[in-house]
Amino acid sequence: MPLDPTAVGAESAAHTSSWRSKDALLYALGVGAGVTDPTGFELEYTTENTKGVEQKALPTMCVVLGGGVGAGPDSPMAKIGTYNPALLVHGEQGFALHKPLPVEATVSSVSRITGIYDKGKAALVVLESNATDTADDQPLFTTTTSLFIRGEGGWGGDRGPSGPSKVPERGADHVVTYATRSDQALLYRLNGDRNPLHSDPSFAAAGGFDTPILHGLCTYGFTGRALLHTLCDSDPARFKAMHGRFSSPVLPGETLDVHIWDEGGGSARFQTRVGDRVVLDAGTVAYE
Known part of the structure; x- marks a missing residue:
C-alpha cells in the first residue's frame, strides 16, 4: 500500500508568509466582491483609498494564506507515501478565526496531518494549519482541509468520523x-492556485471536463460573502x-444560490447550489 497511515501527526516546520493590502x-x-454584489461595490473590500471607508479583509481569505498545507517539500503531505496527484480531490474546507483577519500581516504557520482514513475506494487525508500573527505572537486563524485520494483506500483502516x-x-431562511x-477563474487564479484545470481547455478536457472549471475555494469565497x-x-x-463540503464543480459564468438556515445562537447552516445542483454542501457557520 503506497500510503502510510502512521504519518498521522507529521508536522511541518514553522514557515513565515505575509500579505499586503x-x-x-x-x-x-x-x-x-464589487459589481456582482446587489448591495453595491463593497468598497471596504475592493478599495484602500475611498474617503470615509476603511479597507477590510474578507474572512474567507485565510484559506489562501499561510503558504498552503500541501505546498513545498517540507509539507506533511510529503510524508504520507506515494500517490497520483491527478487523483487527489479537495473534499472539505473549514477555518476558524481567532481574531479579525488584518488587511496586512505576517504569520508563522505550522501544518499537521490530523487523520488518514480508509474510505474504501479512496483515502481521506485531513490536515490542519495554525497561523500565529508575528506582530503579537497570538493565534490568528486555523484552517482544516480534507483531501480525497481516489484509489488509495481499501487497506482496512479506520473509516474516520461520519x-x-x-x-x-x-x-431556507435566506437565499442570496x-x-x-x-x-472568474482567470481572476481568482491570481491568488496563488495556478492549476491549469481552471484555465487550460486542453488540460480540463484531459480531466473529463468540457471547459475549465471554477476553483472550489472561489465558490467557497462567494458563499462566505453571502454569509457575511x-x-x-x-x-x-x-x-x-x-x-x-465540495460536492460538484462550478463552471465560470454560472449563478450561485446560497441557501442559509439561521439556527439562532450564532450558528447557521448553508448549502450553495447552481440551479438544482448542489455544489457546496453540509455547510456550517459560526458568528456573533
Missing part, C-alpha cells in the same frame, strides 16, 4: 444569489468560523 483587494475581486450533518429539510463571471452580509451585517469581526 493589494493581496486583500485581489482576493475580494477574485471571489466576486460526515457532517445535512442542511435542514425545510425551506451571485452570478460568477465567465472569466446576511448573518453578520457585513461586519467581518462577527464572522468566526465556516466549514463546507
Whole structure:
C-alpha cells in the first residue's frame, strides 16, 4: 500500500508568509466582491483609498494564506507515501478565526496531518494549519482541509468520523444569489492556485471536463460573502468560523444560490447550489 497511515501527526516546520493590502483587494475581486454584489461595490473590500471607508479583509481569505498545507517539500503531505496527484480531490474546507483577519500581516504557520482514513475506494487525508500573527505572537486563524485520494483506500483502516450533518429539510431562511463571471477563474487564479484545470481547455478536457472549471475555494469565497452580509451585517469581526463540503464543480459564468438556515445562537447552516445542483454542501457557520 503506497500510503502510510502512521504519518498521522507529521508536522511541518514553522514557515513565515505575509500579505499586503493589494493581496486583500485581489482576493475580494477574485471571489466576486464589487459589481456582482446587489448591495453595491463593497468598497471596504475592493478599495484602500475611498474617503470615509476603511479597507477590510474578507474572512474567507485565510484559506489562501499561510503558504498552503500541501505546498513545498517540507509539507506533511510529503510524508504520507506515494500517490497520483491527478487523483487527489479537495473534499472539505473549514477555518476558524481567532481574531479579525488584518488587511496586512505576517504569520508563522505550522501544518499537521490530523487523520488518514480508509474510505474504501479512496483515502481521506485531513490536515490542519495554525497561523500565529508575528506582530503579537497570538493565534490568528486555523484552517482544516480534507483531501480525497481516489484509489488509495481499501487497506482496512479506520473509516474516520461520519460526515457532517445535512442542511435542514425545510425551506431556507435566506437565499442570496451571485452570478460568477465567465472569466472568474482567470481572476481568482491570481491568488496563488495556478492549476491549469481552471484555465487550460486542453488540460480540463484531459480531466473529463468540457471547459475549465471554477476553483472550489472561489465558490467557497462567494458563499462566505453571502454569509457575511446576511448573518453578520457585513461586519467581518462577527464572522468566526465556516466549514463546507465540495460536492460538484462550478463552471465560470454560472449563478450561485446560497441557501442559509439561521439556527439562532450564532450558528447557521448553508448549502450553495447552481440551479438544482448542489455544489457546496453540509455547510456550517459560526458568528456573533
